[in-house]
């Protein structure tokens with residue numbers, strides 16, 4: 652499975668759903684509780700896991716614009732809700748080039764999942780400034796934060812994790828990636844722009860029964876670690892062989908650190924905007 656393949660996104664979706672930080676999610680839901688409708692733009696939507704996670708908790712009338720540069724993933728993006736007052740529009744855009752175009756729409760809430768760790772500091776700054784000038788709240792979930800723990804532990808774990816975290820900072824199409832620093836950087840940038848940020852961990856907690864996702868993660872990590880050139884082939888092969896054996900024997904647990912955040916504008920523009928959209932539908 653490749654990094655953004657539909658199969659990988661389908662495999663991780665239930666674990667992402669379970670991992671989402673409930674306090675952060677509650678803050679998002681509370682911000683729109685009085686609104687009759689909400690217009691949401693989801694950046695780098697993949698097959699639409701954010702709309703499936705969030706739509707059941709937002710006001711019944713919702714208009715989602717799902718943005719991604721992979722038209723194969725966009726074509727699979729859907730949500731099934733009853734009553735069906737959720738509209739979904741697929742928008743193919745390269746967000747590194749056309750971020751501003753993605754935001755030029757009616758928008759009460761910006762969402763993203765598993766995106767911020769892919770982007771550069773410059774791109775994040777662009778996002779923060781563009782959302783701040785529009786006084787738009789931002790819910791960014793599931794940013795990898797560099798914390799990994801294995802059970803049983805292995806002598807090569809620390810070297811592997813160091814290599815993964817080095818690989819995480821490589822260019823993923825947006826310039827040198829923030830990787831594990833994404834959530835702390837985003838929190839600092841939004842706060843500097845006058846936002847109030849609610850954040851909390853959203854770790855994948857994978858037990859012995861979660862064999863397929865653990866095997867997929869470990870295989871992907873071994874490949875990423877190899878690309879860094881930081882470990883010898885024999886260390887990598889030995890590590891992956893022992894990990895796979897533990898997974899197959901139902902002896903393996905794995906915790907992968909993520910952070911969710913909800914950044915809310917605090918200025919008078921947001922108060923005006925919020926009051927007017929709680930009176931009249933914006934979409």
Ligand SMILES: C[S@@+](CC[C@H](N)C(=O)[O-])C[C@H]1O[C@@H](n2cnc3c(N)ncnc32)[C@H](O)[C@@H]1O
Nearest residue numbers: 655695696697700719720721745746747764765
């Ligand atoms: C890790 S996946 C997350 C997908 C989805 N948000 C989720 O949580 O399942 C990252 C997504 O970013 C998209 N992506 C990567 N680079 C992009 C770019 N330059 N413009 C738009 N989307 C991009 C990929 O196609 C993929 O859908």
